Amino acid sequence: MAKLDKDEFNEMIFSRINSLISEYELIKENELIAVALSGGKDSVLTLHALKRYQEFLDYDLVAISVDEGIKGYRSHGIDAAVNNARDLGIELVQKSFLEDEGFALDDIYSEFKSACIPCGVFRRNILNKTAYELGADKIATGHNLDDEIQSFLMSFARGDTIKFSKFGPELDVIHPKLVPRIKPLWNTPEKDVGLWAVLNEIDIHLEECPYSHLSLRAKIKQFLNNNEDEYPGLKNNIMESFQKILTFENDISTNLNECKLCGEPTSSSICKACEIKQLVSQDCKSHIYDE
Numbered sequence: 216m217a218k219l220d221k222d223e224f225n226e227m228i229f230s231r232i233n234s235l236i237s238e239y240e241l242i243k244e245n246e247l248i249a250v251a252l253s254g255g256k257d258s259v260l261t262l263h264a265l266k267r268y269q270e271f272l273d274y275d276l277v278a279i280s281v282d283e284g285i286k287g288y289r290s291h292g293i294d295a296a297v298n299n300a301r302d303l304g305i306e307l308v309q310k311s312f313l314e315d316e317g318f319a320l321d322d323i324y325s326e327f328k329s330a331c332i333p334c335g336v337f338r339r340n341i342l343n344k345t346a347y348e349l350g351a352d353k354i355a356t357g358h359n360l361d362d363e364i365q366s367f368l369m370s371f372a373r374g375d376t377i378k379f380s381k382f383g384p385e386l387d388v389i390h391p392k393l394v395p396r397i398k399p400l401w402n403t404p405e406k407d408v409g410l411w412a413v414l415n416e417i418d419i420h421l422e423e424c425p426y427s428h429l430s431l432r433a434k435i436k437q438f439l440n441n442n443e444d445e446y447p448g449l450k451n452n453i454m455e456s457f458q459k460i461l462t463f464e465n466d467i468s469t470n471l472n473e474c475k476l477c478g479e480p481t482s483s484s485i486c487k488a489c490e491i492k493q494l495v496s497q498d499c500k501s502h503i504y505d506e
């Protein structure tokens with residue numbers, strides 16, 4: 216790897232992404248793809264990769280950033296999102312928890328076992344609403360191979376097998392108001408994403424979120440990275456087991472309703488975002504979820 220030059224590396228990483236897009240038909244002609252752009256390395260690579268893929272297919276791109284309201288952290292990410300979108304000539308729609316929900320993550324996180332719980336719920340909610348309003352056919356997220364393995368183990372550890380249906384490079388339409396998601400970096404290891412950003416001197420947001428160390432995901436990530444050195448191939452083995460399970464489980468379908476309070480798609484009668492808003496307004500301590 217040390218001798219690999221930049222052009223060869225770029226060829227390798229973009230060919231793998233292109234093959235995934237074409238193999239799974241993640242994008243179809245004339246679609247509008249909304250890239251969830253945090254400014255971190257994964258979302259920035261997704262934006263660059265989808266811009267390049269326009270060479271092969273005619274479709275449109277827009278980017279959406281969501282400012283969760285994490286003081287001293289998120290604004291740097293937004294700067295990187297703005298710069299990359301501008302350099303690539305892609306429109307960036309900027310959203311925030313404060314404007315959409317009336318509070319910043321910093322204001323409410325202490326009500327939860329982990330800040331990632333409300334963060335994930337409201338970010339997904341705002342992304343979906345925005346992409347839907349823009350008329351996007353799909354949302355492209357920067358989930359890489361390591362993220363996918365972590366998510367798989369998190370669901371496994373919780374016995375939450377319904378979530379297995381959310382794995383794979385694309386999520387089907389299960390409700391007309393839920394914009395389908397694609398993951399162009401689904402089989403790209405995190406270390407390759409980092410190397411791409413460094414080799415190409417890409418403007419990305421490198422800081423760690425101040426809340427991330429509290430999450431189950433961070434602990435699983437640390438476990439995997441520590442043990443991958445000692446047991447090389449560990450991550451691949453988990454991914455392979457997971458793909459075998461997926462072939463058995465991919466007929467899981469979730470029936471979605473519309474939230475009684477806000478109308479967004481949900482598997483219950485009230486969506487997670489509204490449920491959390493009620494908890495926050497009641498000033499309840501919730502320890503039932505963990506991201």
Ligand code: SF4
Nearest residue numbers: 330331334424426427
């Ligand atoms: Fe949000 Fe958690 Fe990610 Fe921080 S680490 S941005 S709190 S999901």
Ligand code: ZN
Nearest residue numbers: 474477486489
């Ligand atoms: Zn709702």
